[in-house]
Amino acid sequence: MENTSQFCLEVADISVKIRSADPTLQFETQGVMKNFLSGELQPDAQASATWSDLSRMSLGEKIFDSGALWQLHRRNGSYLFAFTSSVFGPFPYKVASFDSSFTAGEVYLHHPYFESKSALYPLEYPLDELWMVNLLGQGRGVEIHGCGVVDADGKGHLFVGQSGAGKSTMARLWEPQKGIQILSDDRIVLRQANQKLWMYGTPWHGEAGFSSTARAPLTRIYFLRHAKENKLLPQRPAQAVGQLFTCSFPPFYNPEALDFTLGFFEEVVQAVPCFELRFLQDEKVIELLTGPSNED
Amino acid sequence: MKIKQEEQGKRPYKKPELMQVPLRPEEAVLGNCKMSGGAQGPGQGTCTSPVPCSAVGS
Numbered sequence: 001m002e003n004t005s006q007f008c009l010e011v012a013d014i015s016v017k018i019r020s021a022d023p024t025l026q027f028e029t030q031g032v033m034k035n036f037l038s039g040e041l042q043p044d045a046q047a048s049a050t051w052s053d054l055s056r057m058s059l060g061e062k063i064f065d066s067g068a069l070w071q072l073h074r075r076n077g078s079y080l081f082a083f084t085s086s087v088f089g090p091f092p093y094k095v096a097s098f099d100s101s102f103t104a105g106e107v108y109l110h111h112p113y114f115e116s117k118s119a120l121y122p123l124e125y126p127l128d129e130l131w132m133v134n135l136l137g138q139g140r141g142v143e144i145h146g147c148g149v150v151d152a153d154g155k156g157h158l159f160v161g162q163s164g165a166g167k168s169t170m171a172r173l174w175e176p177q178k179g180i181q182i183l184s185d186d187r188i189v190l191r192q193a194n195q196k197l198w199m200y201g202t203p204w205h206g207e208a209g210f211s212s213t214a215r216a217p218l219t220r221i222y223f224l225r226h227a228k229e230n231k232l233l234p235q236r237p238a239q240a241v242g243q244l245f246t247c248s249f250p251p252f253y254n255p256e257a258l259d260f261t262l263g264f265f266e267e268v269v270q271a272v273p274c275f276e277l278r279f280l281q282d283e284k285v286i287e288l289l290t291g292p293s294n295e296d
Numbered sequence: 297m298k299i300k301q302e303e304q305g306k307r308p309y310k311k312p313e314l315m316q317v318p319l320r321p322e323e324a325v326l327g328n329c330k331m332s333g334g335a336q337g338p339g340q341g342t343c344t345s346p347v348p349c350s351a352v353g354s
């Protein structure tokens with residue numbers, strides 16, 4: 001993409017658009033994010049970006065601290081994400097303000113910290129993902145820490161686990177299989193549409209770098225465990241909900257979104273078989289998952 | 297007793313179980329870019345921001 005004053009991203013059938021009215025603030029996207037650019041004319045959410053002086057910006061009441069890059073504030077009914085890095089200095093290098101539905105916002109970039117001649121990506125991680133999980137939390141779906149694989153029959157297999165559980169390993173084990181597609185090796189969005197549960201690929205990939213804009217019907221969920229043998233253990237609904245919750249990215253500061261997320265997981269585990277997958281890091285685990293005993 | 301309950305269509309009492317699941321807050325809140333070794337923000341570790349970034353850990 002050449003430098004531009006606006007662009008639209010679409011992830012999991014949710015589109016967000018950002019624009020700049022200032023000719024000195026130009027945008028660019030790189031890497032797999034380019035695959036998620038969209039020409040959607042009526043996006044689900046929009047924001048504008050502007051240069052600003054954030055040294056004196058009033059952020060309002062702090063309601064959540066990520067413990068790292070960002071803090072969340074509330075001011076006059078709006079949510080403000082303030083991003084700070086010690087590399088730059090004491091002031092936020094970026095503040096993103098959204099209305100309570102996250103469908104309208106402003107992104108303020110602290111001008112002294114940026115080279116104004118360089119095009120930039122104003123939704124730089126984690127803002128793009130934060131915006132998306134907040135839109136999902138408004139009854140649209142949930143983002144999962146997982147690897148999504150679509151088998152040759154078009155069935156979606158979701159492998160769930162925290163860092164180090166084996167999501168990228170699982171993606172690499174599936175990769176040589178004929179007719180399969182890997183939606184992501186790190187982040188999968190789950191949504192309901194037309195009475196079906198769908199899993200969507202995202203731009204936020206893991207170590208193995210798998211990312212896709214595609215989606216597939218969610219057929220099975222596996223919670224990953226490294227082990228000395230390959231084994232599938234059915235999970236009870238309560239166990240499955242608990243594990244899904246620990247491997248999801250809900251807006252923890254939003255009680256309504258948390259309520260929706262838990263209710264959504266309850267529906268997911270009632271509709272989709274869930275298993276603990278104990279596995280060795282070799283291709284035999286694929287045989288276990290695709291063998292005759294696993295045909296639905 | 298058990299047979300009597302099942303005959304009456306009631307399920308036998310099962311003691312509730314408490315299950316603990318480990319949450320990793322540092323991952324769940326999307327606070328860091330793990331591809332840059334847990335670095336926090338532009339210019340840290342291998343991070344080259346402010347330029348586009350989409351490699352965000354596993």
